Amino acid sequence: MRDYPAIEISAPVDDVLLAELHGFSISAIEDTPDGLRAFFTNERDRDVALAHLRLIPNLICHPINVSDEDWAARSQAALHAVTVGDITVAPPWTVDEALRARAPHLIVIQPSMGFGTAHHASTRLCLQWLQKTNLTDAAVLDVGTGSGVLAIAALQLGASSVAGIDVDPDALESARGNAELNHVGNGIEWREVGLADAASALGRRFNVVCANLTGGLLFRDAGVFGHLAAPGAHLIASGFQPHEAVHVVGAFKAAGWSLEGHIEEEDWVGVKFGFPGSEDRGTHGSA
Numbered sequence: 001m002r003d004y005p006a007i008e009i010s011a012p013v014d015d016v017l018l019a020e021l022h023g024f025s026i027s028a029i030e031d032t033p034d035g036l037r038a039f040f041t042n043e044r045d046r047d048v049a050l051a052h053l054r055l056i057p058n059l060i061c062h063p064i065n066v067s068d069e070d071w072a073a074r075s076q077a078a079l080h081a082v083t084v085g086d087i088t089v090a091p092p093w094t095v096d097e098a099l100r101a102r103a104p105h106l107i108v109i110q111p112s113m114g115f116g117t118a119h120h121a122s123t124r125l126c127l128q129w130l131q132k133t134n135l136t137d138a139a140v141l142d143v144g145t146g147s148g149v150l151a152i153a154a155l156q157l158g159a160s161s162v163a164g165i166d167v168d169p170d171a172l173e174s175a176r177g178n179a180e181l182n183h184v185g186n187g188i189e190w191r192e193v194g195l196a197d198a199a200s201a202l203g204r205r206f207n208v209v210c211a212n213l214t215g216g217l218l219f220r221d222a223g224v225f226g227h228l229a230a231p232g233a234h235l236i237a238s239g240f241q242p243h244e245a246v247h248v249v250g251a252f253k254a255a256g257w258s259l260e261g262h263i264e265e266e267d268w269v270g271v272k273f274g275f276p277g278s279e280d281r282g283t284h285g286s287a
Contacts, residue, residue: 003065005046007053009035010060018241020056023216024049027146027168039066041168079111082119084127087153092181105156108181109147110174122238125263125270126150126212129236132261133272135159138207141228143195148175150210151188159208163189165198199227208234215240215248222251231277234260238270245269 004027011017012035021029021038026049028039040046046063053061081090081099088103091111100106130150136158142151145164155162166172172190179185193201195217207230211218218237225235235257240248242264249259249271257273264270 003067004039004041005043006037006039006064006066007046007050007061008032008037008064009053011035011058017059019243020053021049024052026214027171037064037066041170079119082124084124085131087127087131087156089123089127089149105153107149107152107156107178109149109178110181111147121266121268122212122240122270123149125238125265125268126210126236127153128263129238129261129270129272130154130157130208130210133208133234133236135208139163139204139230140208140210141165141198141202141206143198143209143211144171144213145175145190146171146212148178148188148190150212151175152179152182152184154208154210155184155187156182161189162187163191163202163206165191165193165195165202167192167194195221195224199224202228205230206233208236211235211237211239213237213239215244218248219244219251222248222257223255225252225257226255226275229275231275233275233277235273235275236270237273238268240269241267242269245271 025040025045026038027041030037038049040049050061050063053059079091081088081094086104087107088099088105089107089109090099092108095108130153135154137160139161140154140159142154142164145151145166148164151162151164164175169192172192175190179188191201206228209225209228218240229235252273253259257275259271260274261272262269
């Protein structure tokens with residue numbers, strides 16, 4: 001089990017605080033009775049964010065380390081199966097024959113502190129968009145794959161090839177384990193690579209790209225995604241809030257993408273973009 005560096009923040013959670021946090025390399029956010037905990041993949045990123053937050057008047061924050069084992073124990077008591085359209089994402093202890101019988105697409109995910117399940121609205125928004133997109137015979141890339149839930153979902157929905165990338169080796173270990181739980185261990189290519197180097201490392205382009213990242217990362221790297229997109233590709237993006245949407249959408253439009261749809265849940269935004277080209281894989285349903 002791993003310890004995750006985190007910052008415990010005692011303050012009302014509002015757009016100003018979330019905007020401050022989104023400028024840093026956060027792997028997860030957990031609400032607490034007094035505020036929130038922000039988790040990081042390493043202590044260096046945590047300490048950089050902590051130094052900045054301590055400059056904000058009246059904000060009480062301090063560093064902590066949270067073990068994956070402690071978080072997993074809390075999760076087992078609190079987490080349950082989540083259904084988004086035809087997809088049900090479930091922790092292993094909730095899966096029984098009745099659940100398998102009623103779930104058209106069942107994805108079993110072993111929760112881990114650093115990596116997402118479908119309990120966060122941004123993941124559910126991406127799952128919605130994946131089901132509205134024609135993935136039949138598509139090549140799909142999941143950027144910042146974390147638990148691998150979106151990559152696994154894409155394969156179940158008909159993608160012919162799927163790749164998941166992340167800069168965190170622990171995330172990739174989690175993703176590989178979840179792929180094995182869902183009997184698709186050989187069906188997804190996992191690569192430890194950052195977005196900036198992904199095009200050269202993967203050596204191909206994709207029909208659908210998923211990016212459940214922060215608003216700051218999407219805004220900063222909007223221009224990179226075109227190097228990964230086949231003609232007529234679609235990009236599904238989430239992980240940002242309504243006040244960030246104008247900046248994120250503007251950055252992708254400036255990079256040549258066109259906005260195809262916008263949906264919101266629990267103050268989080270999920271968008272779908274289209275990339276120029278002759279190929280059009282189409283959309284199922286509407287926003």
